[in-house]
Amino acid sequence: MKQLSIKDIARMVGVVPSTVSFVINGKEKEMRISEEMADKIRKTIKETGYVPNRSAASLRTGKTHVIGLIVEDISNSFFSMLAKAIEDMAYKAGYRVVYCSTENDDKKGTELIKMLSKQVDGFIITPSSGMKEEVIKLKKSKKPVVLLDRYFADVDLPCVLVNNKGSISKGVELLVQKGYKKIAFVVTALDQMQMKERLSAFQHSIKKSGLYQSRFILKLPFSTEDSAYETGIRTFLEKNEDVDALFFATNYLSIDGLKVLQQLKWKIPDRVAVLSFDDHEIFKLYSPAITAINQPIAEIARQGVEILTQYMHEQVNGKKDEALLLDAELIPRESL
């Protein structure tokens, strides 16, 4: 069963390959090909099960109809849900998605960009700070890129961001309003935009309410080791037994925090309140259910794909660089 080519179809129908090509690509009107001829060609394509060879088309047009999605870690629920939403959107727009995880390894991230850049029409990236140079190169080479969740302050690229500042301050306000006085903020000391933003937003808000104490900021060094965060959080809690609320900057920190609270037998919310930036399936189910700030994943995906496809079609990358700021939703549950 040899693979059919456009020539075979042309021969079968009795036309020249170009005519078939025009029909395949929906240019029959433009090329004034008769309805009957177009129908005959379509019918033959259907009957034979002919599928055009994309490599050949790509070689000719330079387009691959593939989007490269580079996330931090596909096994993290935030990213896997984001990936799925992006895949759905892209599929509808006629694009496939190649995805990769950088695992916060800048080297892997830059390698991936380099490797993929010939093979994809555009990128959707949640960049780590070390990928900056490579992203700038992409921009220079006019390859469409949309950044999600993070951005580089001094690089002008379209991006879809979550309103960290507003969401964090909503969280702080709720904690303050409920009467908590000794509110700790737990963050990874990653060199990442969104973590920095969340931290500085917390500091800003908490200072405004007059409750700031520097000892209540816990910056944990980024780690992929299993219990590194747990150890850090436990040490912190043992040293600061008077905290009455814990605000975690991301869901995996919250999860590790919950583990520690269990071990320490600190009752939520009586002994300590818990608030998580970034929701997780677990939090609904946990008892008590954990109050969380939910990032609008579907909307991030929708906007990201929409902006990217627009750039890919119009070749306007670098012109009107939008920075979309989406609001996150505070979901009150039982943990404070």
Place this chain on the structure above:
Amino acid sequence: MKQLSIKDIARMVGVVPSTVSFVINGKEKEMRISEEMADKIRKTIKETGYVPNRSAASLRTGKTHVIGLIVEDISNSFFSMLAKAIEDMAYKAGYRVVYCSTENDDKKGTELIKMLSKQVDGFIITPSSGMKEEVIKLKKSKKPVVLLDRYFADVDLPCVLVNNKGSISKGVELLVQKGYKKIAFVVTALDQMQMKERLSAFQHSIKKSGLYQSRFILKLPFSTEDSAYETGIRTFLEKNEDVDALFFATNYLSIDGLKVLQQLKWKIPDRVAVLSFDDHEIFKLYSPAITAINQPIAEIARQGVEILTQYMHEQVNGKKDEALLLDAELIPRESL
């Protein structure tokens, strides 16, 4: 900044394009190209940042160095963890991964296969039953395929499976040994191999221990609606208040079950024991922690990629079709 081609590199070094091609593809020894020449070419490639155009190479060789991964739902933790493990393995073997979710939509699944089959060198698929025809076509066209987690009884293809039967019977034994007498099994009535296997394994084991009662088998119709399973489980529990143990066939059923048990205020394990086939991050953290049967995700991925790459290189698809059976691990926690 025009893209460089192999011709440009050849011109710069002062050789003919074929020589460059041989060096790129590691055939310098075979082609008896001098060390110095090869080094000079490699140096130039590095300096200019030249990257070969894969579309052109693919057109010529028919190889794309891409693996198509088709799973049920990438937002489900089992699949996203599997996807990540597969991506890591494939990356090391020099392959990229294009992944897609079928969402148990046979039409989407077959479409994806059709669409991708020209663009990938091989497939890794967790097939739904409706994809059988398309998978058979793939086999006939000699496209390497490895099936994961499920298989078709009458289609001879390499696959990596989990020992459902043995794992379920381990679970039943533990429940029986702990003295539970009224053990219910909850499964989706999906037309999927692995669900069927788990169900029949349960029936077999429970009959052997003389505790079989047909009313304790709960088959829930497959649904993507949010609370369909919960409703089904609640109705079942209200009708069968005497059950003393719940064995869920997959983690999302367990999670929905836990929600219902919370609402009903049935204490675990005093009022009812819980055992989940398929572990989940939640279960460790839940209180009481939920005993689960953990599928060997990393090993499934490793074997799947290994078998696939072997087939892709040796073109031996259809010869020695292995069916690997991996053991799952019962992780005792506090729920029974």
Place this chain on the structure above:
DNA sequence: CTGAAAGCGCTTACAG
């Protein structure tokens, strides 16, 4: 409306 032809960037069998 249709046809002939060039060319995208590689790989490789063949000749030297």
Place this chain on the structure above:
DNA sequence: CTGAAAGCGCTTACAG
């Protein structure tokens, strides 16, 4: 060891 050339399967500007 090196060189010249064909060809993978498309798309598209051009001529009719």
